[in-house]
Amino acid sequence: MAKRVTLIGAAIAVPFTYSSYTNAQMEKKVDNSNKKYEKKIKKQQEEIKALKEVNKDQEVKIETNTQSVSDTSKKIDETEVSLRRQIAEVEAEIEKKNKLQQDIKEKKAEEVKQPVKQQETKPQSKPATQVNKVEDTKEEKVETKDTGSLKTFDAEVTYYTANAESTGKSVGDVAYGITASGAQVRSGMVAMDNSIYPFGTKVRINGTVYTNCDTGGAIKGNRIDIYVPTVSQAQQLGRQTVKAEVVEWGNGKCVAN
DSSP, rough: EEEEEEEEEEEEEEEEEESOOOOHHHHHHHHHHHHHHHHHHHHHHHHHHHHHHHHHHHHHHHHHHHHEEEEEEHHHHHHHHHHHHHHHHHHHHHHHHHHHHHHHHHHHHHHHHHHHHHHHHHSSOOHHHHHHHHHTTSSSOEEOSSSSSEEEEEEEEEOOOOHHHSOOOOOOOOOTTTTTTTBBBOTTTEOOTTTOOOOTOEEEEEEEEEEEEETTTOTTTTTEEEEOOHHHHHHHOOOOEEEEEEEEEEOSOOOOO
């Protein structure tokens, strides 16, 4: 703090000031002031450094997010390509199965033609002498009645399902549930020796009329394999010998009841 004094001389008063601080005090004050500013500058520098670190972290995050988006986009593209390839494979497999199913139907249709020709050449009546000849071969025991093309006979009756244990086919196979006549298997159908009983032949067993729509390598002579929906039913019914009666001769085509 400066003090103001007045010197009187002649007729003029000349004012002047002098410092109340010594040089040492002034230096100390300046030094303190410098330290204060240095601290402030240092603090600001630290704040700037912190801001730079934050900015750097944000830049790293942005770069990471950008890379993540790029990776995700790449994965999406790869997934799309994979899905298209799988769709193409499925479509090709479906087309292959459809062709196989068509080939099977055409083959079965060709197999059906031969029994039809045999049936057309059969006489309308079957003499007793022909029946006796069949009995001698022991392939079938036929008891004839004078009823034209109809006949009764002792049949060995078994039961089968559409599953692998009976047909070798499983659910999902192209030909699953398709009979040798080309018809879809269902209740009321039987498998018989197609060389004797053409497809469409109807037989009465225990009061129920069945239609011959199927056959198989083990179905010979007077054996009749009756379709049932489940394996448990087939096992429960087992094997039986019963009287069977042809009530209508087939023409080689399966026309189920």
